[in-house]
Amino acid sequence: MRYLITFSYDGSNYSGYQKQIDQVTIQDTIEQVLTKVNANKPVLIYASGRTDAHVHALGQRAHFDMTVAITPFRLKKSLNSLLPNDIYIRSVEEVSQTFHARYDVKLKEYMYIINIGEYNPMERNYVYQYNKTLDIEKMKEAISFFIGTYNFKSFTKSDDERMDYTRKIVQASIDVDSNNANHVIMSFLGTGFLRYMVRNMVGTLIEVGEGKRNSSDISVILASENRTSAGKTAPPEGLYLKNVFY
């Protein structure tokens, strides 16, 4: 039986989502628990994509196959009772044998939160503590230049020449939290995102908000297809994988 899980996690104490030798990751933590539930027959999970160290997820999704027969309801209960309290299985559904959590992705949504007010120790792992003001109106102008289908090579780390850097951003917006004027929330909805792409877009938008770049520079940076044209990589703790759509 193939299952699709939707899950949230606090990435603070993990070396990212993806399995790595001698590191504690989200993937191997979930796989170990699933293997236990599967009568110790190894279970491998396939997520919509990786998230980097200290990045969080509200709605990450993954599929896997189990040999033991178990209802989605019982599987959700078992997993949440065995997982550490910084990973939570929000839902379990049965899916067809042809479903693939990575290849079938239609859209992904990321959120990035910046604190432009005073340093808040409670938020240090969950909101980028920028702690200075930013010109939000200029950033709103700038973010709109990301909407569309572009080559995003300037906004990724990789320099693999064979790779296709084209991605489509469907929606991108910046809002001040209506309940906390110190929180600036950026949202990006797109067909897919390259490695560090959201954090590099955010880092560049911050430089617009600081007055170091103009809004229209975004188009020039995209056209350059060169990582050195864009701004710094924003830190991981403000980033959330919010939704994955199939």
Place this chain on the structure above:
Amino acid sequence: MRYLITFSYDGSNYSGYQKQIDQVTIQDTIEQVLTKVNANKPVLIYASGRTDAHVHALGQRAHFDMTVAITPFRLKKSLNSLLPNDIYIRSVEEVSQTFHARYDVKLKEYMYIINIGEYNPMERNYVYQYNKTLDIEKMKEAISFFIGTYNFKSFTKSDDERMDYTRKIVQASIDVDSNNANHVIMSFLGTGFLRYMVRNMVGTLIEVGEGKRNSSDISVILASENRTSAGKTAPPEGLYLKNVFY
């Protein structure tokens, strides 16, 4: 010179505010740093009051005397550069030699946050993960019975017969966060609070929200002057010392 500091802290990794042998506490962490700044002459700090293990502060206040001459501006900078990132000095002011951060308190404000929606791993140390619905309207009725001057013996742990359990609650309210319908925020403003008093009031209000008690039971519990009449102690992670007024 006597200084008054206003500070915030994430209580997650501390055995509470107050110094204890063989425990890491907020007080000794700050005192160690202040002693360094004071050319290694020991500095003792006097806070508005203690907070328990895992309880947070947004606006705790404390006074201390220094022998080394340093401006409030430089002292704030030095302290924040030396303190761990879960304690933050929000302001430093010079005060008169007669000022006392505990004895001069006029009012204190506490806030308690409950998540009545789905479990959120990012909030596990900062919001009580109750994760079930509550009858907020009944709780709003109930909380108003705390406003006034009462003997709060039913809501504290202590059974020291010599103690005065009378406290005055000036304001008490419950609101759903306008930006997150899962967050129920309770606020209490009063002349002082006994040990566990806020958490015991919150625990009792939750039992009202669950339908196990009536709103008017609050008056009966207060009148009983007996801890066993009140509800359970709510967990520490949802509690914040928000403000101290002089």
